[in-house]
Amino acid sequence: MNLAPGQLDTLFTALGDPTRRAMLERLARGPATVTELAAPAGMALPSFMAHLRRLEAAGLVTTRKEGRVRHVELVPGAFTPVRGWLEEQRALWEGRLDRLDDYVTRLMKERDNGTGPED
Amino acid sequence: MNLAPGQLDTLFTALGDPTRRAMLERLARGPATVTELAAPAGMALPSFMAHLRRLEAAGLVTTRKEGRVRHVELVPGAFTPVRGWLEEQRALWEGRLDRLDDYVTRLMKERDNGTGPED
DNA sequence: GCATTACTTAGCCATTGCCCTAAGTAAAGC
């Protein structure tokens, strides 16, 4: 259940482009065909398809071809590793604040009863 | 309070590199000097400094120079726009599921009392 | 069956990203 090394790299950089984020925003509202998806992007199809391939490579979307039309949809839990990393960071940060808080609390107690922080 | 256009680009791509994420993970535990931060990275200092500048440009860290030493620390709310975007995506996705759920519920009711979905 | 639609492949080009070495500067240490 662990994530592949480099998966966060692929995910974060996939999210680092406005065209690709716009695609995901659109897809969050439901599946679409390549043509539908590409319309608002305002770029040549081959350029657009490269973005789509990037999202697919990152595991953020899946595509299937029916006849000459390719349908695209979001992969449900695909953001999880990203969220996970951000949560870890928050936990680290808050852990640090907690320890800082403990430390300050201890210092104040020590000041009150005259014992110092030395061993 | 709105975010600058392109800020998400800068943030996400800043997070898309393992060296930079490692720096942030280290900094979540507390401030550090450049030398301390660079030690585990295993690369030449100039290369490392470029990563640091990326993080600073993205607004994820701040640095100040004291004498010949540069100190680096996390900017507290810097992940907020990233979290925010992810939350929006989730809301969109769940909104869609809600509507799907409503739809299915309505269909079932209609089937039960014999009224069809046609106008 | 011929035209249209919906990609797909191929190839080019400019910019950016990520790494390097070499040499410079400026504060601390002795």
Next chain:
DNA sequence: GCTTTACTTAGGGCAATGGCTAAGTAATGC
């Protein structure tokens, strides 16, 4: 004051990214 330390600046290489046009393929529509 000379050395060491901690960056900093300058410049170079090479791959990846993000865009393009032109031409190909394969399914649909008429």
